[in-house]
Amino acid sequence: xxxxxTFADLGIDHVSVITTGPWTTxxxxxxxxxxxxxxxxDAVRQRKSSQTVSAPVEERAMSKxxxxxxxxxxxxxxxxxxxxxxxxxxxxxxxxxxKLHAWIFExxxxxxxxxxQRAVPSAFIMGRNMFGPLRGEWDRKWTGWWGDKPxxxxxxxxxxxxxxxxxxMDGGTTFHFVTDGIEFALRQAREAAGDGDVSILGxxxxxxxxxxxGLIDELRLHIVPLTLGGGTRxxxxxxxxxxxxxxxxxxxxxxxxxxxxPRDTRRTS
Amino acid sequence: xxxxxTFADLGIDHVSVITTGPWTTxxxxxxxxxxxxxxxxDAVRQRKSSQTVSAPVEERAMSKxxxxxxxxxxxxxxxxxxxxxxxxxxxxxxxxxxKLHAWIFExxxxxxxxxxQRAVPSAFIMGRNMFGPLRGEWDRKWTGWWGDKPxxxxxxxxxxxxxxxxxxMDGGTTFHFVTDGIEFALRQAREAAGDGDVSILGxxxxxxxxxxxGLIDELRLHIVPLTLGGGTRxxxxxxxxxxxxxxxxxxxxxxxxxxxxPRDTRRTS
Numbered sequence: 032x033x034x035x036x037t038f039a040d041l042g043i044d045h046v047s048v049i050t051t052g053p054w055t056t057x058x059x060x061x062x063x064x065x066x067x068x069x070x071x072x073d074a075v076r077q078r079k080s081s082q083t084v085s086a087p088v089e090e091r092a093m094s095k096x097x098x099x100x101x102x103x104x105x106x107x108x109x110x111x112x113x114x115x116x117x118x119x120x121x122x123x124x125x126x127x128x129x130k131l132h133a134w135i136f137e138x139x140x141x142x143x144x145x146x147x148q149r150a151v152p153s154a155f156i157m158g159r160n161m162f163g164p165l166r167g168e169w170d171r172k173w174t175g176w177w178g179d180k181p182x183x184x185x186x187x188x189x190x191x192x193x194x195x196x197x198x199x200m201d202g203g204t205t206f207h208f209v210t211d212g213i214e215f216a217l218r219q220a221r222e223a224a225g226d227g228d229v230s231i232l233g234x235x236x237x238x239x240x241x242x243x244x245g246l247i248d249e250l251r252l253h254i255v256p257l258t259l260g261g262g263t264r265x266x267x268x269x270x271x272x273x274x275x276x277x278x279x280x281x282x283x284x285x286x287x288x289x290x291x292x293p294r295d296t297r298r299t300s
Numbered sequence: 301x302x303x304x305x306t307f308a309d310l311g312i313d314h315v316s317v318i319t320t321g322p323w324t325t326x327x328x329x330x331x332x333x334x335x336x337x338x339x340x341x342d343a344v345r346q347r348k349s350s351q352t353v354s355a356p357v358e359e360r361a362m363s364k365x366x367x368x369x370x371x372x373x374x375x376x377x378x379x380x381x382x383x384x385x386x387x388x389x390x391x392x393x394x395x396x397x398x399k400l401h402a403w404i405f406e407x408x409x410x411x412x413x414x415x416x417q418r419a420v421p422s423a424f425i426m427g428r429n430m431f432g433p434l435r436g437e438w439d440r441k442w443t444g445w446w447g448d449k450p451x452x453x454x455x456x457x458x459x460x461x462x463x464x465x466x467x468x469m470d471g472g473t474t475f476h477f478v479t480d481g482i483e484f485a486l487r488q489a490r491e492a493a494g495d496g497d498v499s500i501l502g503x504x505x506x507x508x509x510x511x512x513x514g515l516i517d518e519l520r521l522h523i524v525p526l527t528l529g530g531g532t533r534x535x536x537x538x539x540x541x542x543x544x545x546x547x548x549x550x551x552x553x554x555x556x557x558x559x560x561x562p563r564d565t566r567r568t569s
Contacts, residue, residue, distance in 0.1 A: 104521075104543060104559065105535035106375055252373075254523075256543035256559055258535050266374040266527050274373060274525035279555040281548030286557050288550075290373065290525055 094224055095248040096217065098231045098238050099149050101131045101285075102252055103259045108235040110262035115164040118176050120262060131255050134285040141282045145253065153227025154220040155187040156213075158237030162189045162206070169195045175206065186223040188216045190237060213240050235263040242269045242292075250274070250290045363493055364517040365486065367500040367507050368418050370400045370554075371521055372528045377504040379531035384433040387445050389531060400524050403554040410551045414522065422496025423489040424456040425482075427506030431458045431475070438464045444475065455492040457485045459506060482509050504532040511538045511561075519543070519559045 102108050108131070110120035119131070134142050135149075159166075163173045175181055184203040195208040209216040220229040231241050241247050252265075266272075274290035281287075371377050377400070379389035388400070403411050404418075428435075432442045444450055449471040457476050464477040478485040489498040500510050510516050521534075535541075543559035550556075 104541075104557075105538075254557070256545040258538065258541045258543065260535070260538060260540045266529070269374075269527065269529060271529045272373075272527045274527065276525040276550070276553055276555065279550030281545070281550075281557075284545055286545065286548040286555060288373075288523070288555050 094153075094221065094226050095228045096221075096231065096241070096246055097152065097228055097249040097251060098233075098241070098247050099251040100233055100235070100238065100253070100265060101134070101255055102235075102265050103131065103255055103257050105258040105260065106264045106266060107259040107262040108233060108265060110259060113160060113164055118164070130257055134253060134255065134282060138282065138284065142285065142287075145251070145280075145287050148251065149230075150182070150184070151228060152185065152230035153224035154185055155183050155230045155232050156216050156220050156237070156241075157187060157189055157232040158234050159189060159191045161232060161234045161237070162191075168193050174198055174200060180204070186220070187232075188220050188223075190216055213237070213244060213246070217241070217246060235265045235267070238265060239267055239269050242266070242272070245292075245294075247292055249277075250292065252288045252290070254286045254288065256284060363422075363490065363495050364497045365500065365510070365515055366421065366497055366518040366520060367502075367510070367516050368520040369502055369504070369507065369522070369534060370403070370524055371504075371534050372400065372524055372526050374527040374529065375533045375535060376528040376531040377502060377534060379528055382429060382433055387433070399526060403522060403524065403551060407551065407553065411554065411556075414520070414549075414556050417520065418499075419451070419453070420497060421454065421499035422493035423454055424452050424499045424501050425485050425489050425506070425510075426456060426458055426501040427503050428458060428460045430501060430503045430506070431460075437462050443467055443469060449473070455489070456501075457489050457492075459485055482506070482513065482515070486510070486515055504534045504536070507534060508536055508538050511535070511541070514561075514563075516561055518546075519561065521557045521559070523555045523557065525553060 100108055109118075113120040119129075135146055139146050162175055165171070165173050177183075179200060180202040181187070181200050181204040182202075186205050186207060188207050188209050190213065191208050192210060193208075194210050197208070198206040200206065207219070209219060217229065231238050231247060238247070242250075273293060275293060276288065277291045278289040279287065369377055378387075382389040388398075404415055408415050431444055434440070434442050446452075448469060450456070450469050450473040451471075453472040455474050455476060457478050459482065460477050461479060462477075463479050466477070467475040469475065476488070478488060486498065500507050500516060507516070511519075542562060544562060545557065546560045547558040548556065
């Protein structure tokens with residue numbers, strides 16, 4: 032077996048990895064280490080003198096707008112009549128709101144890749160109804176459903192019609208309140224994310240607005256084996272879309288499907 | 301390695317296999333042959349003198365009512381405004397009606413198991429709109445969309461409000477017209493199927509009626525990467541269901557998911 036050149040052999044001491052993959056900082060470090068071992072990147076060989084190389088990916092340098100959503104087999108992500116006690120609304124008394132997310136909490140090992148992926152984005156956007164049950168003016172303290180240390184660890188832009196000061200939380204999450212609509216919120220989130228991805232968290236009503244505006248690049252659906260028969264539904268009011276299935280994987284009680292939305296994704300209709 | 305007793309060794313010359321699997325006659329023959337080689341069935345050892353043995357399956361002797369349906373990512377199986385020229389209705393001029401079934405025709409090898417499964421049932425049921433574009437009285441000749449030799453090769457019970465004589469076709473398909481409702485059609489289909497499965501072919505409106513009545517045992521969905529935004533939708537008007545995901549498999553441009561519907565499948569709501 033031939034020993035391959037390492038980056039050091041090639042006189043390279045700094046590598047930028049530009050990838051569309053959902054890499055964490057650790058992931059990138061591992062990738063670079065692997066690349067060093069095998070000198071796998073064409074770019075490395077082609078540009079020996081360069082101090083910066085890029086992975087030879089075709090679609091490059093794009094931070095993505097993704098959406099990661101658990102839905103029922105009939106496409107709902109939440110029921111009707113949300114209250115403070117019931118963030119997912121009517122659940123017929125049998126807790127399907129929790130069942131929709133059981134794959135995350137009850138079988139994390141089996142779904143490790145998908146669970147990890149949810150935390151990768153560098154900024155998040157959510158609708159006000161996902162943030163909380165309050166409507167109208169912010170007339171009492173509410174800092175989300177997630178306690179003092181929300182699981183986002185990044186800026187979260189909350190869509191609302193009512194201005195409010197930013198709300199820093201423990202663990203790196205700050206809630207910013209955006210009153211200028213979905214496109215403005217996305218611009219702010221992109222800016223905050225830098226090279227990172229932006230995740231539209233939900234609910235489905237918010238996601239549908241972004242889908243209809245053609246602003247989502249990737250849809251990661253977790254299809255759970257139950258139906259709800261009512262509530263907020265993914266794709267409602269969204270014009271017909273051509274999707275590209277880029278990944279699909281079954282776990283024991285959920286099917287993960289990732290769709291890419293081509294840039295010009297709307298069909299004639 | 302010990303040589304195992306064969307059925308012949310045990311004095312058994314006839315074996316009935318009772319299984320919930322989707323076995324064809326050839327499949328059963330193979331199964332019995334395999335069982336003969338290894339004398340695998342407990343029943344064989346326990347009942348040496350019996351002339352008839354059963355496979356020791358827990359849930360047994362059930363012919364199933366299955367439904368096998370290609371749907372868009374937003375749950376539609378057909379569009380609005382069906383006509384004779386367009387069995388799937390409005391398709392926005394870009395032929396998504398065909399795209400919904402492209403996995404069958406364009407990538408049969410990759411989807412062999414699912415394609416084969418579709419032909420296994422011993423009797424079929426379909427709604428009148430799946431059978432054809434005619435409405436009201438049968439005032440002109442129509443024998444389905446499938447030409448002289450439809451791909452069912454078995455009795456097909458067509459739900460209609462207008463009586464009509466049975467219509468035999470080439471290749472073993474006979475269309476029977478049932479005017480007494482979905483339960484009666486299922487009884488007739490079960491009778492025709494004997495030990496075989498009954499398949500509710502569609503459209504979604506018909507399937508939804510059977511789902512709402514709790515009459516479907518297994519739902520085999522083929523989720524295709526596009527959305528339609530309108531048409532006939534699976535699960536519409538069906539009360540909330542608990543499903544059991546029994547299989548899920550991705551092909552390159554479709555995700556196959558099989559749900560079992562527990563007998564008492566409706567949730568409190």
